[in-house]
Amino acid sequence: MLPTTRERGAVAVEFALVLPVLLVLVLGIIDFGRLFSAQQTLTYAARSGARVMVLQNSSTAAIAAAQTAASPLGTLSTSAFSVSPTTCAAGTQVTFTANYTLKGTGFFWASFPLTGTGVMLCGG
Template sequence: MGRTDRERGAAAVEFALVVPLLLLLVVGIAEFGRAYNAQTTLSGAAREGVRVMALHDDAAAARTATQAAASPLVLSSSQISVSPTSCASSSATDSTATVRITYPLDFVGGFFGASVTLTGKAVMRCNG
């Protein structure tokens, strides 16, 4: 009792129906991994930038530290928001510094849309 040609053809059809779903699943896992890695990098970079801002009270140095910590992601200064621009100018004694990063992540396959905007944010007490 060997396989007939009809059974071999059915296996080929089933394979052809399942392969696109499996490929979509693999691409989805890869895209989620890229997005998760970028989000983790942005959060760490924001923490590094706010630490520099809180300790040294220098917004330009905070942006530079944020860009350096975000490697291999390339950030422009317009994607990094530092507030307040000076901890010394805050009237409250318990003022905080905030660094927020917005980063558009482009999807490779285009199956899940063109891009998504990721945000990294960190807050730290000034001089602290």
């Protein structure tokens, strides 16, 4: 049985009411996926930087390794990375931090600050 003209109009109204909710849901999923991916990349970059710092005892080499690991996020300057302490002594912990601001789609937020941290033991 074919729907009448009135029923077709009701379907159009229901679709118009549901569409904004579905659109917000899909855009939220996309933005969350981008945010999660950027956070994972930063954490990986910080771990790579901490590993190189522990093995080579060179903060410049550690920052270069972290920049390479964070390349999917674009070019990050050396000021986005920090190493503490700057020299590695046996028994101390090295903390490597990578900072990045994700540019959102503008639908949910304009920018979102992210931090990745890697900690490793020197001489271990």
